[in-house]
Amino acid sequence: MSSLKINNLSKTYPNGVKALDNISLEIPNGMFGLLGPNGAGKSSLMRTISSLQEADSGSIFLDDLDVFKNPTDLRKVLGYLPQEFGVYPHITAYQLLDHIATLKGISQKKERKELVDHLLEKVNLSEHKHKKVKGFSGGMKQRVGIAQALIGNPKLIIVDEPTAGLDPGERNRFHNLLASVGEKVIIILSTHIVDDVKELCSNMAIMNKGQLVYQGTPQKGIDELKGKVWRKVIERSQVTDYKSKYYVISDKLIAGNPLIHILDESNPENGFEPITPSIEDVFFSKIKRTNEAY
Structure with a gap:
């Protein structure tokens, strides 16, 4: 080895x-x-x-x-x-x-x-x-x-x-x-x-x-985010507003509308639903944190 x-x-x-x-x-x-x-x-x-x-x-x-x-x-x-x-x-x-x-x-x-x-x-x-x-x-x-x-x-x-x-x-x-x-x-x-x-x-x-x-391991990164990732489909015109109110780690278009993932220790309510974190969530959350540190 x-x-x-x-x-x-x-x-x-x-x-x-x-x-x-x-x-x-x-x-x-x-x-x-x-x-x-x-x-x-x-x-x-x-x-x-x-x-x-x-x-x-x-x-x-x-x-x-x-x-x-x-x-x-x-x-x-x-x-x-x-x-x-x-x-x-x-x-x-x-x-x-x-x-x-x-x-x-x-x-x-x-x-x-x-x-x-x-x-x-x-x-x-x-x-x-x-x-x-x-x-x-x-x-x-x-x-x-x-x-x-x-x-x-x-x-x-x-x-x-x-x-x-x-x-x-x-x-x-x-x-x-x-x-x-x-x-x-x-x-x-x-x-x-x-x-x-x-x-x-x-x-x-x-x-x-x-x-x-x-x-x-990929799983360790996912485990660190369990219970902290939430998602919601919003209007395109709402993206800037949501980014100012929530810790948005990613947004991508689903059938023409943005699907945003946010990081929050507790339920943000307002129509957000909890999801099982993915490697993508680990990646985007780590990148966002270091970008903000600069």
């Missing part, structure tokens, strides 16, 4: 943006969800963990491996699927994976062929292996991305915003693929899509403005 330990990690960019603000986190084997709105610092954390950028202070250890002191050793056991998985457009899926396997030090042609064929079968692309990647759908490109991330038996796999832009069917297939490889390694799933974490992850953290604002 591996574990990733992040201690007091901070990073401020030259333009003054504090991307990481004293982050400490321990991540065990399995699927770990890192949630946050765009600009929360998730990608900065992923790039720092994967040794693509340096931190100003703090440390990261993968088991006994000091990531900052031994970045080359980290890369030998790291699989990385960035948000924009760039591919060589004019080569086939097989050629792409064969090339990356060569770069990762698998020099024997027979060994590479067995590995590439196995990975293409695992991500359900065997019948497309001699087709050019430029003609693949978004979901197929992401599956190629996961296949290349699995080369070299990694201990740690990082996937950054993997389902953005995928249709529902592709998203489900991608989730199943991640779940199938996520039992024996650490997989960090960085996303702003709450459902990705809800469906896949047994542990999670929420980031906002460079800070960790929640860490624990």
